Amino acid sequence: MSTASNYTEVDILKYCGDDYTLDLSWVEIKRKQHKVFVLVMKDDIQFIKDKVEPFFEVTTTSINDQRYWSIFVDYSNLNQRTGWESITPSFKGDLEPKREYLFNPGEKSICILQPQDRRLRLQIAVRLCRDILKHLLLDERISFFHSGMVVYKDKGICFMGPKKAGKTSSILSLLSKGEGKFVSNDDLSITINEKGEFLGYGWPRALSIRKDAIQSMENVLKDFDFSHSLEHPDNFIEELSNHIFLYPADMCRLFGCEIVPEYKVDKIIFPEFWSENDFQVKKLDKNEKLLYLENNLDVDINKYFLDFKDFFPEANGLEVLFPDFLNIEMYAIKQNIEHMHLTSAWISSVIDE
Numbered sequence: 001m002s003t004a005s006n007y008t009e010v011d012i013l014k015y016c017g018d019d020y021t022l023d024l025s026w027v028e029i030k031r032k033q034h035k036v037f038v039l040v041m042k043d044d045i046q047f048i049k050d051k052v053e054p055f056f057e058v059t060t061t062s063i064n065d066q067r068y069w070s071i072f073v074d075y076s077n078l079n080q081r082t083g084w085e086s087i088t089p090s091f092k093g094d095l096e097p098k099r100e101y102l103f104n105p106g107e108k109s110i111c112i113l114q115p116q117d118r119r120l121r122l123q124i125a126v127r128l129c130r131d132i133l134k135h136l137l138l139d140e141r142i143s144f145f146h147s148g149m150v151v152y153k154d155k156g157i158c159f160m161g162p163k164k165a166g167k168t169s170s171i172l173s174l175l176s177k178g179e180g181k182f183v184s185n186d187d188l189s190i191t192i193n194e195k196g197e198f199l200g201y202g203w204p205r206a207l208s209i210r211k212d213a214i215q216s217m218e219n220v221l222k223d224f225d226f227s228h229s230l231e232h233p234d235n236f237i238e239e240l241s242n243h244i245f246l247y248p249a250d251m252c253r254l255f256g257c258e259i260v261p262e263y264k265v266d267k268i269i270f271p272e273f274w275s276e277n278d279f280q281v282k283k284l285d286k287n288e289k290l291l292y293l294e295n296n297l298d299v300d301i302n303k304y305f306l307d308f309k310d311f312f313p314e315a316n317g318l319e320v321l322f323p324d325f326l327n328i329e330m331y332a333i334k335q336n337i338e339h340m341h342l343t344s345a346w347i348s349s350v351i352d353e
Contacts, residue, residue, distance in 0.1 A: 023041060024039055025039075025042045025061075026061045027058060028064075029048075029133075030056060030057040030059075035068040036068060036071065037065065037071070039064070048125075071125050071128055072110070084102045084103065087100070087308075088101075089306070095239055097114075097117070099124065103311075110308070117233075130204055135301075142189050144297070144298040144301050146167075146298050147160040147167070147184070148171050148184050149202065150171050150182055151182075152179060152181075152348075156263040156264045156265045158269065159171060160270050168185055168207060170271050173340040173343055173344050174347065176224065178255075181263075183260050183263055184202030188200050198264065199264060200264075200265045202261050202262065206246060206248070207247075209244045211242055216338050219339075219341060220341055224254055231250055232245035267329045268328055269347075275336065277336055279336070279342040279346060280333065281331055284332060329350075331350075333346070
């Protein structure tokens with residue numbers, strides 16, 4: 001069993017370059033029994049909280065615990081490089097900012113060197129925390145899906161499907177009613193608790209909303225001004241100008257709704273857009289349920305974490321809960337984006353049955 005050791009402010013001096021200042025604080029980020037520590041400027045603590053709460057528990061502390069992973073955000077070089085290696089990830093496309101890390105697997109430490117922009121480094125730290133905690137949860141009985149989830153009229157409603165299937169549009173349509181609570185947009189894990197209930201866990205991930213989708217949904221979104229919720233840095237990338245990116249907290253302030261980090265799964269819906277003006281629904285049988293679930297299993301949860309995952313203990317992998325899922329009601333629907341009110345009306349009717 002490993003023993004606990006800590007980085008104090010004096011210890012940090014050994015590693016930090018000229019940018020170091022004592023105006024720093026450790027932030028402990030926790031989900032269930034798993035933790036990650038992040039070293040940030042004290043002025044940035046609220047940014048971290050806004051982006052990860054209430055999905056994760058956040059507390060500040062003067063020291064970290066080296067039994068857990070640590071992320072250093074607030075300096076640009078390390079004077080002592082023993083045990084550290086440089087990592088420069090590569091991503092498909094040219095829109096991701098250049099990243100460079102110093103990585104010390106023996107000390108479970110990651111230092112973010114690039115990009116220079118402080119806000120982007122903080123966002124990368126949040127993403128690393130999310131991916132580390134996801135990886136650690138792989139050892140538990142849990143499945144990850146291409147799925148979003150809301151609580152609507154006290155029922156947990158999951159929307160599963162590939163990109164552009166209508167998950168986000170369906171979620172926004174329900175939240176626009178003023179009765180919904182947000183769990184997740186496109187990053188949901190599902191597990192079974194000790195009572196045998198299915199629980200959906202949301203994760204701190206931004207919503208990507210196409211502007212043409214907002215225009216098409218004018219009949220249900222006309223009362224919401226998205227232009228005042230553009231804090232996410234991707235909103236200022238010209239190549240992404242046809243989308244709006246919202247942090248979960250910004251989206252919930254816009255819709256006046258609450259974030260619920262986990263909730264019981266009551267129904268699973270597989271949406272699909274079509275050009276017809278009417279609404280079509282099919283209740284799925286056992287074989288259809290299995291097929292739809294298999295097609296929406298997310299096996300690439302470490303998309304932004306590939307350069308580090310090999311240094312983590314081998315996990316048992318994605319736990320497949322498919323046989324247990326069969327008691328949940330599941331539906332495949334076809335909807336027109338200009339008539340999303342029909343989807344909301346149908347969901348209300350199913351819940352009220």
